[in-house]
Amino acid sequence: MRIRYPAPLRPGDRVGVTAPSSGVGEQLRERLQVAIRTVEERGYEVVVGECMYGSAHVSAPAAKRARELMKMLTDPGIRAVVPPWGGETAIDLLPLLDWDALRAADPTWVVGFSDMSTIITPLTMLTGVATVHGNNLMDTPYRAPEGLLTWLDIVTMEPGATFTQTPPNRHRARGWDDYQTSPEVSEFTLDTPGRWTRLDGDGDVRAEGRLIGGCVETLCNLTGTPYGDMAAFARAAAPEGLLVYVEAAGHDAATICGNLHGMRLAGFFTGANAVLVGRTQAPGTGSLTQHEAVLDALGGLGVPVIADVDCGHVPPYLPIVNGAHGRVVYTANRNELTQTLGGAPR
Template sequence: MDVRFPVALKPGDRVGVTAPSSGVPEKLRARIDVAIETIKARGHEVVVGDCMNGAGHLSAPAPQRAAELTAMLTDPAIRAVVPPWGGETAIDLLPLLDWAAIGAAEPTWVVGFSDISTVITPLTLLTGLATVHGNNVMDTPYQVPSGLMSWLDIVAADPGTTLIQTPPGRYRAKGHDDYQLNPHVCDFTLDQAGSWTRLDSDDDVIVEGRLIGGCIETLSNVAGTPYGDVAAFARHAAPEGLLVYVEAAGDDALGICRNLHGMRLAGFFAAANAILIGRTRAPATESLTQTAAVLDALGCLGVPIIADVECGHVPPFMPMINGAHGRLVCTTDDNRLDQTLA
């Protein structure tokens, strides 16, 4: 199976907005309107789906959400699909999506993170479609810090392009902006210094592999199933090995430790040349930190483990392209991730 990269998004192209998991409550409609205007300012037309209701934890019944997402991914006029944000139970879509139709359609960019990992990572594993683990629609108005890229920059790149990102050296230590109070907020408050950290050694790392990964709390539930068979993807699409990235959304260290052990036993990290761990605010417990949880579950693999990468729920965001060929540099002089769309 070859990885398939969509063509670059151009002015005039359509972007579909649908919520495969949670919709947007009425009190936050002003924020999504601002976000949609940000996309339109790039010259794109925005098509908003029917599955956007934010009254509960799901935007619509599963068959309706699956049908709308399938329709957008197989519509040749829609060149990218982006959710408002994540949620809780997008896993219920997996048996309902028309995988054959999606796999046969012209590739379309799909963007998201958090619970959307439950959809985008299987899309890459099952169909070879490259997907973007990155900021969602509600995050789109934020100005991107130097060194990083927005999902709008990623999807505008031609196949074969190498995209280079470097961490800005700062992150947001606490809290989130109140979109109801300030729907137009576009400046990140990055109030804490922080850089990448190698957990397993002090040695420099320069390593390559095809990128795959996502949210620990959601992907741990599909690892080892037909929707999360990373080992099979590596055999068929990444003989060079993988750069696997994972991030904890909010579960405590004991839960993350247990989930990572399960993912390892399911072969999720079997072909990893290195593992990237997203920066997290998820809590420790009395007996275990988040760092110790990672090392307890994954330290036995004998590959570099790089922590505090900007690929999680702590702003800012470094979009990762599932299926792209990555080159990771983590040395005393240089931190960077190069992603080639090939």
């Protein structure tokens, strides 16, 4: 399977906004408007869908959310789709999407993380269309620290482009900004030093492969189904092997340990040349830390396992393109991820 990259966005293009999972409550509408203006200031027209609002766990019934997402993804006038944020149960959309129509449509950039992994990771695995695991719309007003990019930067790149991101070695220790009291916040609070961590041993790491992954708590429900067959994706699209990334949103270490064991048994890490694990604020369980949970489940893979990567629920955000060719470098004084929207970097 050939990975297909959507056309780069240009000023005047349309960006669709819909909530395939949770909607936005009344108290956070002002932040939503700030985020929409951020996209408009880049020169894009924002098209806001009907499945957007409410305080329930979903923005609308599954059939309505699926129709709206399909409409945006198959509309040649909409060049990117981004949700306000994630949620809990986007999994109910998967059997309602017309996967043949998605394969036939011109590729559209789809962006998001958290429960959006439930949509974007199968989209890449089943159709070959590259997607962006990166900031959701409500996070978009934040300025990226030096060394990192935002999804708005990546979707302007031409197929074949290569870019490298390096973490700022600082992150937020706890909590989130209050969008209700500070709807226009645009600077991350990065109050804690911290670098990437190799869990499986010592020594430098230089590994390459096709990038794919997402949120543990949502993807663990897809392994063993047609929507999460990583072994099939590796055979079809990644003869060079994979760089698999995973990140925990909030479940405790014992739960994450079990999730990762199940994913490994279902072949989710088949073909991995290395595993990248996002930094998390999720708690440990008794004597089991989140690092120990990962090592317990994945230490036997025989490949490097690098944790505390800036690709999860802890700011700042290092966007990763599902389907891109990746090259990770981990040394005592250098952490970086290079991505190429095509084959291997030259």
